[in-house]
Amino acid sequence: MRVEERELFKSYFKNLTPRERAVFEGGITLGALFHQFVGTPVSLKNREILERAIEESMRNQPCVQDISVKIVGDLKEDEYISLEGKMLDVKLKVKVENTVASLRLKYIEELNYPLMYVEKIEEK
Amino acid sequence: MRVEERELFKSYFKNLTPRERAVFEGGITLGALFHQFVGTPVSLKNREILERAIEESMRNQPCVQDISVKIVGDLKEDEYISLEGKMLDVKLKVKVENTVASLRLKYIEELNYPLMYVEKIEEK
């Protein structure tokens, strides 16, 4: 991005505090990840490279500082399934200025729901 | 959702202000919408029903108060294309307690980028 573009880009977010911007960008990235990759064929053979590829694609998103993706659940030898939301365990850190939001996507059994939430927001 | 589930659900968000929760949920919904529907075959024939179906599917997401989806750009008679992010113009309202965040997904030509941003946050 050129300087003028960067300034224009920033101007769209001047109405948000760093905390608000961090959770906004974190929300986008979790929503994007879930809806981009749910449905992907996954087996014991490609689970690991898929985890890494999801991480690396999401590192492109604005303000992502770090991300770890685990595909959980029992995959059987010689079978593949379509990736489901409940199989995703994602830890995401989003940094805006000195604020770092730690977010999570994780299946919560009591809710029967793959929940996206904010674990903590810190000033570094 | 049963009462206990609703309480458990809420407990995951008690570390966020209503403004933060509103932009977090708004971010999730915009990220989800983009990555779920980009790629869908679209032509003059199905543009309108696709707009309505995207709106109705996203109304399911937590805290969505209102949403309007427009698929913009020139579609030619007798042709179809894959929906691109730059064709999406989305207005989204997310309500948390008395706070309403108005969000937008819109292609910004100067940035050559389909931008997701927060237009305003109001107390109602």
Place this chain on the structure above:
Amino acid sequence: MRVEERELFKSYFKNLTPRERAVFEGGITLGALFHQFVGTPVSLKNREILERAIEESMRNQPCVQDISVKIVGDLKEDEYISLEGKMLDVKLKVKVENTVASLRLKYIEELNYPLMYVEKIEEK
């Protein structure tokens, strides 16, 4: 499409019989449908419009003559889930010259697998 384009387009398929072309295009459409829409938020409120929108988007694909999409499975009042492959029951007719292939996407319980297959191929 202009005449020259149509000719060029057709030239890519001259090595296939009408039967082969019909099942090839049918396979594309079923694979596309599954992987485009799995993950979409669905509830009792938007099930029907989503079914219609999937049908209409897939009618754009080459050679599709008719399609019917049913989203099956128990959806509970006040809840939404992400559309899963096993919830899709799709009947698709693909026509190439005088050949009509009838295809199906349907969850087969004994296989625990949403199967795509060809029900019959007819000369009309």
Place this chain on the structure above:
Amino acid sequence: MRVEERELFKSYFKNLTPRERAVFEGGITLGALFHQFVGTPVSLKNREILERAIEESMRNQPCVQDISVKIVGDLKEDEYISLEGKMLDVKLKVKVENTVASLRLKYIEELNYPLMYVEKIEEK
């Protein structure tokens, strides 16, 4: 898969010749690949791992013998975009009994269309 499942699975395809089955499965895999991954954030940093992850996920699909995925097009330093269909150059081999179908997904400029077609079908 257990033996009975394998037999049941096969029974669904006994109305197709090996050539027909090969192009049917090939069509499914190309349609699936396109609609699963279009929209994924891609840059110079994650292009290669995304290519490999797409290949490995599609190797899970029935009858896939070999696949190579190239993401083509100019990606600029410090920028990312959403993967578009026209950026995909895919070579796929599908094997059914002794029949091998070689398929392709490739953007055809004269058609302004990412075309899926069958390059050849061979008896091995």
